[in-house]
Amino acid sequence: MGFLKEFKEFAVKGNVVDLAIGVIIGAAFGAIVSSLVSDVITPLLLTPALKATGAEHLEGLVWNGVAYGKFLAAVINFFCIALVLFMLLKGINKLNKQKKEEEAPATPAGPTQEELLTEIRDLLKNK
Numbered sequence: 001m002g003f004l005k006e007f008k009e010f011a012v013k014g015n016v017v018d019l020a021i022g023v024i025i026g027a028a029f030g031a032i033v034s035s036l037v038s039d040v041i042t043p044l045l046l047t048p049a050l051k052a053t054g055a056e057h058l059e060g061l062v063w064n065g066v067a068y069g070k071f072l073a074a075v076i077n078f079f080c081i082a083l084v085l086f087m088l089l090k091g092i093n094k095l096n097k098q099k100k101e102e103e104a105p106a107t108p109a110g111p112t113q114e115e116l117l118t119e120i121r122d123l124l125k126n127k
Contacts, residue, residue: 030081037076 010016111119 029084030077033077033080033084034073037073037080041076041080
């Protein structure tokens, strides 16, 4: 029974649940970005090139039997996802930095070197 209890504690931990939610949201986000690239960006940016080659979609671009259109779509997807994740992490880091600055208590100013030397001198005089 110890193994099952440990596994239950592991599976219900916040980190595992958070990871599962992140994977699900990431898959959904990937589908949105794929649709954005193939349905919006490609027609806007490559319409003249696509009409010249007779291909209707980026995935239809084939040259000498090589479907380089699918590769280009994957590269555009990657850069879009990477850009969004970079901006997201940049925002999170900025919020964390602000939170740490607000939480950090101001350290009390200690005595200066001159004050410490004066105290030592006064103590030595009193001996």
